[in-house]
Amino acid sequence: MDAHELITRNAAEVVTEAEIEALADDPEGKRAYVGYEPSGVLHIGHMLTANKLIDLQEAGFEVTVLLADVHAYLNDKGSFEEIRHTAERMRDQFIAYGLDESNTQFVLGSDFQLDDDYTLDLHALELETTLARAERAMAEISSGDSVKVSQAVYPLMQALDIPYLGVDLAVGGMEQRKVHMLARDVLPSIDREPPTSLHTPLIADLGTGRGKMSSSEGVTISMEDSREDIESKVNDAYCPPTADPEPTDDGAERENPVLQVFEYHVFPRFDAVTVERPEEYGGNLEYDAYDDLEADLESGELHPADAKGALAEYLDRLIAPGRQQLAE
Ligand code: IYR
Known part of the structure; x- marks a missing residue:
């Protein structure tokens, strides 16, 4: 796979394509x-x-993971001391998950975001940005209903992190896109380059195929899950057997989260996937590429129960090193 393919595979969008090509x-x-x-x-x-960061490392990039302790504090996630403590645990989890340790720099937000220069630049951005724009940028990130001043500061700090960390590419889920668009607009006002960004897709809730999978609501998978937890969550997952999933009561679209997890989590990390089946049901199936598995599920060649069995197995392999690390 060439650098451009590694950088862009499974991305929901890149901003801009020409800038990504120059990086590739x-x-x-x-x-x-x-x-x-x-x-x-x-x-x-x-x-x-993290899968995208691993792709980027394979393409030759160096990677920074920002443990955004000040941002978590501004987003009302607890006392600063509690947040600092969890930040330390997170570092080891990323390494256990598969980031290349020799090529990953972990930075705490508070290591540079409280410096004088940063603070003055932040105030300059505050002067350039309306409250309405800052609020819009936070629509899919903020916790809590009422808008606090801290939530207007948050996206401006996220924009400023990009030049302060000296990065060529900002990566995030699609929920971060409005912050990155704000960064493109306001950073030139303080003589900084508009940043290039790449956004990963949002995955639907495992149980229902609706909305987005989140750690605060619905069913998610975490590094704390035992193999049995994973098996039972995957078993209960929404996985219609054909390409035409049942509509929801409100007519909203439903995704197939089992397929999404195969596409965005399993295939990027394994060269091939084996679905084990007893001989009487046709024996094992081997897939080198996600599209073939999707086609077989949609044609009925692959039964959802067999797909789920394989998904639990591969998710368990991805999670086992982090689970082990948490137990130490
Ligand atoms: N907004 C992110 C956290 C975050 C991301 C970046 I990129 C920053 O520079 C700072 C904070 C979140 O929602 O988790």
């Missing part, structure tokens, strides 16, 4: 980053952007 032409030593509000234990949402 000479990826060696370029730096990409993702910021995470510390939560201690990795869940499947973290794993999705």
Whole structure:
């Protein structure tokens, strides 16, 4: 797979395509980053952007993981001391998950976001941004209903992190896109380049196929899950046997989260996937590519129960090192 393919595979969007092509032409030593509000234990949402960081490392990039302790504090996630403690646990989880340790720099937000220069630049961005724009940027990130001043500061700090960390590429889930668009608009006002960004897709809730999988609601997978937990969550997952999933009562679209987890979590990390089946049901199936598995599920060649059995097995393999690390 060439650098451009590694960078863009499974991305929901890149901004802009031309800027990504320039990075792909000479990826060696370029730096990409993702910021995470510390939560201690990795869940499947973290794993999705981490898979992209692993792709980028394979393409020649260096990677920064920002443990965004000040952002978590601004987003009302607990006392600063608690957040700092969980940030430390998170680092080891990312390494256990498969980020290349020799090529990953972990940075705490509070290591640079409280410096004088950063603070003055932040105030300059505050002068350039309306409250309405900051609020819009946070629509899919903020916790809590009422808008606090802290939530207007948050996206401006996230924008400023990009030049302060000296990164060439900002990576995040689609819920981060409005912050990155804000960054493109406001950073030139303080003589900084508009950043290039890449966004990963949102995965539907495992149980229902609706909305997005999240750690706070619905069913998710985390590094704390035992093999039995994974088996039971995957077994209960929504997985219609054909390409035409049942509509919801409100007519909203439903995704097939079992297929999405195969596509975004399993195939990027394994060269081939084996679905075990007893001989009387046709024996094992081997897949080198996600599309073939999807086609077989949709044609009925692959039964949802067999697909789920394989999914639990591969998810368990991805999670086992992190689970082990948590037990130490
Ligand atoms: N907004 C992210 C956390 C975050 C991301 C980046 I990229 C930053 O520079 C700072 C914070 C979240 O929702 O988890």
